[in-house]
Amino acid sequence: MQAKTPTACIVVIGNEILSGRTQDKNVAWLAKSLNETGVRLSEVRIIPDVKQTIIDTVNLCRKTFTYVFTTGGIGPTHDDITSDAIACAFGIELELNKEAAAILENQYGKEKLNAARLKMAEIPVGATLIANPVSAAPGFSVENVYVMAGVPGIMQAMFDNIKHTLTGGAKMLSRTISAFTTEGVIADKLTAIQNNYPEVEIGSYPFIRNQRLGTCLVSRSTDETKLVSAHENIRSMLLAITQEVTEEDLAA
């Protein structure tokens, strides 16, 4: 079943993430949105604004995963090199895309559409545009690679415009429960439950809240019946140890 679920890799292109200046917010949002379309996020790579690194990473990932989503580097400034790198990765040329140029002319007017802005209409030959309702300059896709903006509000609008084109598999469902007990106390009992439910992926995540240690248990499966059953086993196991148990309602 796992093998049939389409997979995705996000390639975050951005020195600003690697320097620690900017906290990435795209990965968590895209992870959830992909799951809603039945696509499983299987890997994320955060790489610098270096052309050869982008080319090598995209070429490897597009062969490994069903879909690749890149974020960042499609603006008008000198450090925006993603479109060029994607064209090189596919061995195709960049061209002034007439549709994209028309969108930009409509946005800025003829007099303000300078060379830098027009650079945002340089798109690999044969690519499909991804509409950008926030700031006009479009993203694009080539085969299974979707090239999107890095600004979260723009990236989200772009993804919402293309998600209907993705072929999803079974949606991953989840149940989450947390308790003020520690992993060391529950580990053996949890292993027994995991062994009884091979179709359910049970994750255990320790946390510290108000200086107290707790554990959050997330069950995930495409099979709702088995998911609910595994989750109820976990709940019973926890309640036998502590009454401080909280059900959490999370989408993924």
Added chain:
Amino acid sequence: MQAKTPTACIVVIGNEILSGRTQDKNVAWLAKSLNETGVRLSEVRIIPDVKQTIIDTVNLCRKTFTYVFTTGGIGPTHDDITSDAIACAFGIELELNKEAAAILENQYGKEKLNAARLKMAEIPVGATLIANPVSAAPGFSVENVYVMAGVPGIMQAMFDNIKHTLTGGAKMLSRTISAFTTEGVIADKLTAIQNNYPEVEIGSYPFIRNQRLGTCLVSRSTDETKLVSAHENIRSMLLAITQEVTEEDLAA
């Protein structure tokens, strides 16, 4: 100069990040902390709790980068498989580390040191322990690979304990300035400044604040004189366009 700066790759091991359930906070913190030691974060990979994926990723990254830091998967539950995977990656055995076992016995007491907790003392033969002042169970390093906890408070304490062992190069310095103007307006002038300062890496990052578009310009270099000079050029360029310019004081 770039080639002499030690590089780092962070390998985030965690289904909870790939599902979107947990927002990663370790990358930005580690990026800044590494920079303070003169090590450049060059790539991040977020991978699932799959043993072979961990092995393959670590083996590739430890040959490519000066240092590799993993986060996550060293607890006592069934989904904590990092230590086992690291041992396999290096082709060495896991053993019950006596020093780690003594730390855990001191933490939990003999009667509460069950098999699950003792699993956290199973460390690759010959590894160096990384102290964990928060919850006792240590991380470890093998050659250039540092294996740390995923909980941010614990990871940070572990890193603070090992950072003096890293060999750093020149520290990357930075200056940041933002203005309510758009990239399309300044792109050509910015390219000219970038061309005049090849030793300075100038990044341009659009933002939306209070529904207004702006641009944040980050200059980074190990050469402070050239950095300050490039930054002053950028400031003058911006002030000729708008008075709405803000200097930002950021560490990296």
